[in-house]
Amino acid sequence: MTATNPFPPPGSKTELEEGSVLSPRFGADGLVTCITTEAATGEILMVAYMNSEALAKTLETGEAWYWSRSRGELWHKGATSGQVQTVLEIRTDCDQDALLLKVKVAGDGGCCHTGRRSCFYRRVEMSADGPSLVID
Helix, strand or coil, X not given: CCCCCCCCCCCCHHHHHHCCCCCCCCCCCCCEEEEEEECCCCCEEEEEEECXXXXXXXXXXXXXXXXXXXXXXXXXXXXXXXXXXEEEEEEECCCCCEEEEEEEECCCCCCCCCCCCCCCXXXXXXXXXXXXXXXX
């Protein structure tokens, strides 16, 4: 643990997979993938990234914080849109290199910067001409 990363480094494979210590495996870029779902329905709302500061602030405040790769800054979801994500549960995968947030969204319940409920509003359809995107 350091001042910039309050989480302990991953231990052995057994400690990482079976232990009770949260020790996220941040990538070389200092980020871990975070999938965010609506707690009540399980709907996938978005995929974002967290650095150690974003995860620490999420744990401290009970609201979702992320690292914006495009802006290169910490991002409190909903600070400008009003769509604050209250975190009801956090899970990590078996090797602690991905997180899952189950949230309740304030405001109109949307999460996408396009104004849609979910960032996953398009599906891929195959045709003779190749794949195309269709908005649901």
